[in-house]
Amino acid sequence: MADDKQGRDKQADDEKRRQRERELEEARNRADEAEPMRDDPGEQLGDLDEALETHDYPTTTDELVEAYGDYEIETQGGWKPLHAVLAPTDNQTYGSADDVRSRIQGLIHR
Incomplete structure (x- = not known):
């Protein structure tokens, strides 16, 4: 080519x-990726986060499932009800909302 x-x-x-073309290809490749999970537990737990704050403690896994089992939680596999997230957990006792959040976080980040 002439200069x-x-x-x-x-x-x-x-x-x-x-x-x-490179940008379009990169965007197409990213479209198949799962959305990253939020770092803020309150966002992942949705309405459940506020409910946990007002719940009476100590409480058990069974009591939480009975009270909030249908609340939706954001997991790596999408949104799931609390009863499904806590299903692999034996009946434990929790002393605070932070204890419950920690347990849920441990389960959804597996």
Whole structure:
């Protein structure tokens, strides 16, 4: 290609086109990725977070499932009800909302 204004313009245009193609390809590849989980437990627990704050403690896993089993929680596999998240847990006793949150966080980040 000649080293003149027209040749340089064509090279610049070709580079811009290749850059757009790379960006589109990268966006298509990212579209198949799962959304990253939020770091804030309150966001992952949704409405359950506020309910846990007002719950009476100590409490047990069974009591939590009975009271809040249908509340949806964000997990790595999508949103799941609390009863499904706590299903692998034996009946434990929790002394505070923070204890419950810690247990749930441990289960959803497996």
